[in-house]
Amino acid sequence: MNGDIVLQLDHVAKVYGEDPPVHALRDVSFSVRRGELAAIVGPSGSGKSTLLHIIGTLDRPTSGVVRIRGVDAAGLSDAELSHLRAGQIGFVFQQFFLAEHATVHENVADGLLYAGVGAAERNRLAHEALDRVGLTDRASFRPSKLSGGQRQRVAIARALVGDPAIVLADEPTGNLDSTTGASIMELIHELNAGGATILMITHDADLAAQLPRQIRVLDGQVVSDVTRAAAS
């Protein structure tokens, strides 16, 4: 079942403001299959974050259709979209956004807080997710006691904890030095190999080149969509 489409965009456009209107996205169409690891790459201001927000249902497109696992997001209420995000979408941000007064374990478990999962199950899954990012021994630490790379691992574990249909990562290495960034990239590859569908935003063409698929955007438009032939 490697052909399942988890995300589909049809002629998505986003216009900000009226006077003058900013066309942040124009006629964007592509789809992502289960198990894919793709980069959305483009220079600053090209519309990458806008695209990620629309895919993540945090924002609605001006026109066009976004489907998550076949469900048209446009028809959903706030509560339904929230439920969709809680269960199907994992976010990783450049700034990590960890709760400083909670432990690493609590941060990860809170990835499932709004998904209707009981506390015991959340704790069990958090433990597993921390294991996957290699931070089991830091579970009881506060995020402030961790390095940047470790913090981002916590954020990744939080995104993965509910086994979402797709993980959206916005410049996950943007706040990290190159070595730490490389280890995060390695983790992303590993997680993808383990079955996670990951869509990563970057302005770094070299970083994007490491990934099997690259969707290039420029001025709000997809200018190329290249999938490397599978190595295996």
Add this chain to the structure above:
Amino acid sequence: MSPSSGVRLHWRDGLRIASVGLRARPMRAALSALGIAIGTAAIVGVLGLSASSQAGLLAQIDRLGTNLLTVEGGTRITGGDAHLPREAAARIEHLEQVAQVAHTALLRRDRVYRSRLTPVTNTGGLQVRAASANLLTVLGTGLARGAWLNDGTARVPVAVLGATAARRLGMDRIHAEQRIWVGGRWFHVAGILRPSPLAPDTDVSALVGYPAAREYLGYVDVRDAQLGGAPGSIYVRTERGHEAAVQSLLARTANPRSPSEVAVSQPSDVLTARAAAAGAFDSLFLGLGIVALIVGAVGVANIMIISVLERRSEIGLRRALGAMQRQIRTQFLAESILLAVIGGVVGVLFGILATALYATSKGWAVVIPVEAWLGGIASAILIGAVAGLVPAIRASRLPPTEALRTV
């Protein structure tokens, strides 16, 4: 788990989330809850104190009994003070339904001094009274120190001081050298009385026995009735339930020739009136408490608005994790209520503590009316809800993309 109705948080998770802000900034939380704490403490304290003082007075009335009647000289028809006949007390004793009779006589000539060197005008408002031996029993007045007059000490220059008199003379203990200067000679002080609410006159008096008064203070002077011979105040303990019957007979019995010159009163009436007055709380303090509550509410609202501004990225993250608008709203509303309730509970505890300390020092029972503490906490909840509503709605309406923007 239908997605349209949304997922409800377990109450424990809800409480944890509601306290995120407080745990992150405990000092700020404490300061913003302070206004509500002060207001609630003031309100609970005022209500508690008035209830306790009322309970104290009622208990005192209960202890002292309402069956004591006082008979004194009234006013003459021709004007001027009337005196009771000498045999008044003896006649009253013969009335049915009279249990006990005690009396005192004011010695008008004599004053009480701490030493013989005290200027004569420094009377301190104190008086000398001759007292019957059963006075304390009839009045229900206790002894604070020393001993009451007995057959022996009633005949010699020995006095017992009323509570106020002892305080004004600076005497709080009894020892062999303790004495006062009365009528040109030393009187030893044998005892000090507790306050005597039913006969306030005894509080400001040095009490001596009738024999001593005759012997040393010239109590009986046949040439001049003004100087005494007759009791000034007669205290009548009636059998319970017969106060009214006895009261109607007292004036005629005490002075059959001119009953209208006799004043009969029931001193517990004064205490009853005072108890009723104590139940009416101090509205000034209550008003201050309400003002403090309002200031506290503004403080909480202010902190909540700042908190929402500061925690934009937390709001964005929670939305990304799947929190509904409604859940964000509930979170901040709950935080505001929690903050106010913490203030309210602390305030109630302080109000109770203040009441307990004061009431105990006065010997009253500690009474905290249910409406006081329940009302304190209920108003805290209300204040938290009102103060948090606008910030919570703002937080929930913040678009997730804007909340996540970090510029």
